[in-house]
Amino acid sequence: MNDYARIEKAMTYMVANATEQPSLETVAAQVHLSAYHFQRLFCRYAGISPKRFLQALTLERGKQLIASAESLTNTVHALGLSGGSRLYDHFVQLEAVTPGEYKRQGEGVEIAYGVHETPFGSMFVAVTHRGICRMGFVDATSADELLARLTKEWPRSTFCHSPDTTRCAVERLFTKPEGGRAALSLHVTGTNFQIAVWRALLTIPEGQFASYSHIAQALGRPKSSRAVGNAVGANPIALWIPCHRVIQQSGALGGYRWGLEKKQIVQTWEVAKHSLLIGTHS
DNA sequence: GACATGGGTAAAA
């Protein structure tokens, strides 16, 4: 078992057993490490301590329900400003593929791809000269299959396996944003509606949640929550477009392409990171 | 557990 696999397994275990609040030793034993070594390893890879992760998990349980009331109204307020608001989008720009590019089926576009390990599982990444164009977990569908789908979408593009090019798209998720860093751009194709939804997702602050219907309202189509669900589900760029921050109005988790367990892990990780700043307790 | 609902998609007309 490599280190990334250990982290992922540990996170999964903690999510599954959150109610028992397993001790550090117990979790460490799951991945066959000493408590001491595991603690250090986890911090290094996840950027937070195992304890904080576990705390966020319980905190989040109660909080998700509260989220539907208070936090969500904040969020919808932020979304309401989304016309020009760049308040929360963390220097991430979303660029739509131009009609010309689309018509040429990506002719002349070079796409670099690679697979990288993350604490949440391995990730397939593809980038063009204009930005990240695809990012998705490798799970039941293999990396080869993911690549095959991409090439089918852009039959005229040239593809090259180049992990060195794609690596930073993943690394930047897990390193602190240092001042003066260039904006990150995402280069995607989608219908107008989908692009609008994805842009709205970028305005949800890290560690907070929005519901499908709040997004719909923010778009000025209060009755389109279900359509929003579809668009969210079509998100081509996992994590950077934070589709994992959308939950049902009831507080239930909603769905996730790569499994609800993964959605919860990512949410917990973000909440845990975020609570570094607020330092709340319940 | 039904049903209104709006957007995407593929297949038919």
Place this chain on the structure above:
DNA sequence: TTTTACCCATGTC
């Protein structure tokens, strides 16, 4: 090219 039928990561009664 337009229509239609079917699928849904929702929300509400």
